[in-house]
Every structure is written in structure tokens, then in C-alpha cells.
Amino acid sequence: MKLYILPLRFTDKELLEDLSSTLFNVFKLPVSLLREPFSLKEGYDPVRNQFNSTWILSRLLEQASEESCKILGVTSVDLYVPVLTFVFGEAQLEGKAAVVSSYRLRDELYGLPKNPKRLKERLEKEAIHELAHTFGLIHCREPACVMHSYTYAEEIDFKSKDFCKSCSVLLEEKKR
Amino acid sequence: MTNLNKKDKPASILIVDDELSVRDSLTKWFKEDGYRTGAAADANEALKKLKPGIWDIIFLDIKLPGMDGMELQQRIKSVDPNATIIMITAYASVDTAVKSLKEGAYDYVTKPVDPDYLSHLVTNAIKQKRLTSENIQLKERIQELYEADQIVGKSPAMSKVFDMIKTVAPTDTTVMIKGESGTGKELIARAIHSNSARRFFPIITINCGGLTEGLTESEFFGHEKGAFTGALYRRKGKFEMANGGTIFLDEVGNIDAKAQTDLLRVIETKQFTRVGGDEIIMVDFRLICATNRDLELAVKEGKFREDLYYRLNVFSISIPPLRERRTDIPLLCNYYLKKLANSTNKPVTGISPDAMEKLKQYDWPGNVRELRNAIERAVVVAKGSTITVEDLPIPSTSEAVAQDQSLEAVERVQIKNVLEQMEWNITRSAEMLGIDRATLYNKIKKYGLRK
Numbered sequence: 001m002k003l004y005i006l007p008l009r010f011t012d013k014e015l016l017e018d019l020s021s022t023l024f025n026v027f028k029l030p031v032s033l034l035r036e037p038f039s040l041k042e043g044y045d046p047v048r049n050q051f052n053s054t055w056i057l058s059r060l061l062e063q064a065s066e067e068s069c070k071i072l073g074v075t076s077v078d079l080y081v082p083v084l085t086f087v088f089g090e091a092q093l094e095g096k097a098a099v100v101s102s103y104r105l106r107d108e109l110y111g112l113p114k115n116p117k118r119l120k121e122r123l124e125k126e127a128i129h130e131l132a133h134t135f136g137l138i139h140c141r142e143p144a145c146v147m148h149s150y151t152y153a154e155e156i157d158f159k160s161k162d163f164c165k166s167c168s169v170l171l172e173e174k175k176r
Numbered sequence: 177m178t179n180l181n182k183k184d185k186p187a188s189i190l191i192v193d194d195e196l197s198v199r200d201s202l203t204k205w206f207k208e209d210g211y212r213t214g215a216a217a218d219a220n221e222a223l224k225k226l227k228p229g230i231w232d233i234i235f236l237d238i239k240l241p242g243m244d245g246m247e248l249q250q251r252i253k254s255v256d257p258n259a260t261i262i263m264i265t266a267y268a269s270v271d272t273a274v275k276s277l278k279e280g281a282y283d284y285v286t287k288p289v290d291p292d293y294l295s296h297l298v299t300n301a302i303k304q305k306r307l308t309s310e311n312i313q314l315k316e317r318i319q320e321l322y323e324a325d326q327i328v329g330k331s332p333a334m335s336k337v338f339d340m341i342k343t344v345a346p347t348d349t350t351v352m353i354k355g356e357s358g359t360g361k362e363l364i365a366r367a368i369h370s371n372s373a374r375r376f377f378p379i380i381t382i383n384c385g386g387l388t389e390g391l392t393e394s395e396f397f398g399h400e401k402g403a404f405t406g407a408l409y410r411r412k413g414k415f416e417m418a419n420g421g422t423i424f425l426d427e428v429g430n431i432d433a434k435a436q437t438d439l440l441r442v443i444e445t446k447q448f449t450r451v452g453g454d455e456i457i458m459v460d461f462r463l464i465c466a467t468n469r470d471l472e473l474a475v476k477e478g479k480f481r482e483d484l485y486y487r488l489n490v491f492s493i494s495i496p497p498l499r500e501r502r503t504d505i506p507l508l509c510n511y512y513l514k515k516l517a518n519s520t521n522k523p524v525t526g527i528s529p530d531a532m533e534k535l536k537q538y539d540w541p542g543n544v545r546e547l548r549n550a551i552e553r554a555v556v557v558a559k560g561s562t563i564t565v566e567d568l569p570i571p572s573t574s575e576a577v578a579q580d581q582s583l584e585a586v587e588r589v590q591i592k593n594v595l596e597q598m599e600w601n602i603t604r605s606a607e608m609l610g611i612d613r614a615t616l617y618n619k620i621k622k623y624g625l626r627k
Contacts (some may be wrong), residue, residue, distance in 0.1 A: 015571060028517065042592070054200070054201065065388070081201035081204075081205075082197040082201055082262075082287075082291070083197070083198045083200055083201050083287055083289060084201065084287065084288050084289055084291050084294070085288045085289065086291070087291065090204075091208075093207055135209060138208050138210045139208055139209045139210060149208070149295070151291045151292035151295055176388070
């Protein structure tokens with residue numbers, strides 16, 4: 001199985017490369033960093049000034065020609081699903097595709113000074129979290145487990161990049 | 177937002193909305209949290225998916241094609257009054273949302289909803305639901321405790337029973353309680369349950385002697401709606417109700433062969449399906465059973481499955497009949513006197529020495545239950561503050577004679593019988609007994625006989 005990372009209006013190359021090596025270490029899968037595959041124009045909602053993450057997922061799936069692979073879209077735009085005001089990311093539960101956005105992970109959005117290190121950590125955690133959903137993992141009660149669901153950016157800092165014991169056992173099982 | 181307790185069954189959420197994107201995104205969002213989810217595009221589909229108790233929370237769009245959300249809300253409430261309903265509205269229909277709150281909806285959300293708000297809303301709704309059902313259970317339990325009797329006894333035989341309860345209660349071992357009718361087998365079972373880690377979960381009693389043939393399976397495992405004629409509703413079985421707690425099978429020797437097989441299977445696998453259903457239900461229970469029959473004999477005669485017998489008879493407690501622990505009788509009498517005098521509001525405070533003597537002498541074939549009933553009757557009929565021999569509903573002659581064969585005891589009984597026969601006419605009684613009146617007076621005084 002292979003893991004593809006697709007940038008979608010995401011220009012920070014260094015951050016993408018760091019993310020690739022983190023994901024390689026966590027999931028122990030070969031990681032390929034590809035080029036921007038399609039335009040996000042159609043997924044844009046001018047009223048909400050946001051991008052529909054479900055639409056992005058369906059477009060990402062079109063890129064997944066291989067039988068067994070995982071595709072992670074990484075974007076800097078603000079994402080939404082119709083019924084919610086925003087999402088940090090979205091994934092197909094036990095599927096192939098996931099998308100994660102850095103938009104609401106940035107400290108400057110909340111009036112704080114830029115903090116590239118914190119952004120990198122948050123993005124890694126959310127990418128691991130969404131990808132693990134594609135392996136079939138659901139949210140976890142352990143506050144420090146990466147599968148714990150937080151709805152505020154600063155709360156993401158509470159959790160670690162690691163899976164708790166039961167989630168990591170589950171991930172290994174699902175990977176088989 | 178995470179599904180509260182991993183040990184509990186995951187909560188379930190039904191989403192009723194005509195917009196596919198809303199159904200899909202909410203379903204997905206809740207699935208990732210480990211909830212069981214379902215979706216319906218309109219009122220008809222929703223009603224088809226609705227059965228009492230199936231959905232914990234129902235998200236309901238106020239605007240639906242055909243029957244609208246408000247009307248559907250009322251229909252849902254009539255099918256499942258316990259379902260928590262949360263209305264979904266667009267900004268424009270807040271007025272309707274408020275109206276629906278008045279109709280009993282739990283809350284409403286406006287599209288698009290803040291993820292954090294949604295998460296807290298659902299967590300709180302589920303928490304409240306669990307607390308409500310826990311509250312009902314606890315109230316029932318308090319009622320049970322309030323009505324329950326205590327196990328009373330200081331005799332060596334009962335001390336041994338208490339020791340055994342203490343030993344076995346904290347374990348999950350299956351317990352077999354043996355004892356004659358009325359010795360308090362259910363009390364022992366309750367004592368074991370309330371001293372175990374399962375005490376905050378229910379103890380469910382099945383009286384196997386009272387099971388109707390053919391309905392046993394449904395009693396044990398419940399049934400789905402329409403499983404058989406008369407199964408108008410889906411019903412939980414006793415094993416399902418006892419999840420996390422204890423099942424007490426009273427008079428287990430009375431169950432038929434089919435029920436024995438069913439019982440053996442559920443003990444071994446801890447899972448079953450409801451009658452007429454195909455969902456496999458896992459249960460976690462501790463088993464306590466009681467019998468007044470000689471089960472070993474029933475096994476030998478082929479009336480009781482041997483494998484089941486060994487499954488049930490892991491740790492056995494024998495409760496001695498009351499006649500083998502007579503020293504406990506005064507204790508029991510005073511315990512019940514206090515309890516019953518309180519509940520009947522009668523100022524009865526004591527038992528006369530000869531009445532107590534009589535209580536001690538009697539054989540009590542109905543054991544503690546019979547004694548309790550005797551005291552209850554005595555409290556009711558007692559005229560003063562003390563229970564006397566006359567207040568006791570104990571047959572006076574043969575039993576007493578059988579108990580105490582001394583010449584004095586026989587004489588006492590004979591004199592009393594004759595006096596009663598002659599309606600306390602002293603002259604005629606003395607004639608009949610072949611003694612003079614003075615001697616009869618002396619004997620009446622000596623034996624404390626009273627009209």
C-alpha cells in the first residue's frame with residue numbers, strides 16, 4: 001500500500017516535506033508527494049467564502065486509481081461541510097481519501113503572532129488523525145491520543161502525535 | 177465529542193433531513209465518534225425506521241416534503257416518548273423551532289452549526305438520557321431496599337451462611353442456594369448481589385416455578401414485535417435487563433427440558449437472540465439460583481440435565497430450616513415484631529414468655545416466611561401491648577406434643593384442650609379430667625393458661 005500527498009493551494013514546500021516524513025514514520029508506508037492535481041474553483045462557495053471538503057474528497061478519489069492506496073489532500077483554504085460552520089479536515093471512514101486544512105490551525109487567525117512550529121505540529125496531528133479515519137479508526141476518549149476529537153485549534157495542542165495503546169493496536173489490525 | 181462510555185452500548189442517532197448533503201455529513205460526523213447512525217429523507221422513511229428504544233437521539237429538519245418536521249415530531253413522540261429530538265432549522269424558521277421546543281423537543285440547531293456546539297449538545301443530550309434512566313432504576317432499587325427484609329440470625333448454622341456470602345459475593349462465581357421453602361433464599365441472593373461489584377446494576381429475579389410453558393424463551397430472552405401471536409410490542413427479556421447485574425433463578429429445578437438447553441447455552445456463550453429476531457445480544461451477568469428440590473436426584477432420574485447442574489452448582493450455600501436453628505427464633509420474632517408494629521401502627525411492643533416458648537417449640541414447616549406471617553397476624557389481633565399465646569395462629573395440640581414429650585407438657589396440652597372444649601367451665605372440665613376443681617385451678621396457674 002502507498003500513501004500519496006497532494007497539495008491543494010498549499011505552497012509551503014518545506015512543511016509538506018516535513019509532513020511526508022512524519023507520515024512515513026507513523027504509518028510505515030511509502031509516501032509520494034505529488035503535484036497539485038486539480039483546481040479548487042468548483043468547490044468554492046462564495047456566500048460562505050469557504051471550500052466544500054466533501055467535494056474535494058470526491059475529486060481526490062478520482063485520483064486514486066490504485067486498488068490499495070491512501071490519498072491525503074493538504075490545503076491552506078478554509079473547509080466546510082454543508083451542515084457545519086467549518087471543519088479542520090474530512091476523511092472517508094474506512095476509505096481511501098482524506099483532506100486536511102491548515103487554515104484554522106494558524107495562530108495568526110486568532111490574533112496571535114505567527115508560530116510556524118506550532119502550525120507544523122497541529123497540521124501533523126490533524127493529518128495523522130484524518131488518515132487514521134481512512135483506516136477505520138474512530139474518535140477516542142483518551143485526551144492525549146491523536147484520535148481524540150477537538151473542535152478548537154488550541155485544544156489540538158493538548159493531544160500528542162501518538163495513538164493510545166488501543167488505537168495503535170487497532171491501526172495495526174486494520175493495516176493488515 | 178466522544179461516545180461517553182466504551183462499556184455501554186454505543187448511543188444511536190437518526191438524522192431526518194431531505195438534503196442529502198446534510199444527512200451525509202452528519203452521519204459521517206457521528207460515525208467518526210462511534211455512534212450508531214441512520215438517516216431518512218422524509219417523514220415516511222423516518223417512521224419506517226422508528227421503533228421504540230431504537231434511537232437515542234433524532235435530528236429532525238423542520239422543513240420536510242410532505243409531512244413537516246413539527247407533525248413528525250408528534251408522531252415520533254407517540255411511537256417513542258423517550259427519544260430525544262433535536263430540531264434542525266434554517267435561520268428563517270427560528271419561530272417554528274421555539275414552537276417545537278414547547279412541544280417537547282430537547283433543543284434545536286441552526287444550519288450551519290458550529291462543530292463545538294453540536295458536539296456538546298449531543299454529549300449532553302446523551303448524558304441526560306443516561307441519567308434519567310439511571311434515576312428511574314435507582315428509584316426502583318430504593319423501593320426494593322425499603323421493602324426488603326434483613327437476614328436475621330446468630331446461630332452457628334447462620335453464621336456459617338454469612339461467612340459463605342462474604343466469601344463468594346465479591347467474585348463472579350455462580351451460586352446455588354439450597355433450602356426449604358420460606359428459608360429466605362431470595363434474601364441470600366440479594367445479599368450476595370449487594371455485596372458484589374455489580375451492586376449498582378439490577379438483580380433480576382426469574383421465578384422458574386411460575387413460567388408458562390412455551391413462553392419461557394420469551395421471558396428469558398425477550399421477543400421482537402410480531403414474533404408470535406400476541407407479541408404486539410418488542411420486549412426485552414430478563415437476561416437483557418440484567419446486563420451488568422445479576423440474574424436470580426428461583427426454583428430452578430422446575431424448568432422444562434427446552435428451557436434447560438436455552439439456559440445452558442446462554443450461560444456458556446453469554447449471548448442470545450430475541451425470539452423472532454436475528455440480532456445477537458451480548459450480556460454480562462452473574463448467575464445465582466435457588467432450589468428447594470433435590471437436584472442431584474432429579475439429575476439421576478434424568479429430569480434435570482447433568483451438564484447444566486454442574487454449571488449451576490459451582491458454589492453451594494445450604495440454608496438450614498428454622499427448626500434446626502431454634503436459637504434464632506426469639507431474634508426473628510422481635511425483628512418482625514418491631515418492623516410490623518411500625519408498619520401497622522399498632523403499639524405492640526413485646527411477646528409474652530409463654531407465647532415465646534410456644535414460638536420456640538413449634539416446628540415451622542413454612543420456615544421464616546411462616547413465622548413472619550404468624551407475627552404479622554398476632555400483631556393485628558393482639559389486644560394489648562404484648563402478644564400472648566392466644567394471638568398466635570399456631571395449631572396448639574399435636575405439634576406441641578410432638579415437640580415436647582415430657583409428662584408436664586402433655587398434661588398442659590391436655591388441660592388446655594379440655595378447657596377449650598368445655599368453654600372454660602371449670603367444674604365440667606375438672607370432671608372430665610378426673611381431678612377436683614382446686615387442682616385444676618392450681619394447674620391453670622402453673623401452666624399459665626388463660627381463656
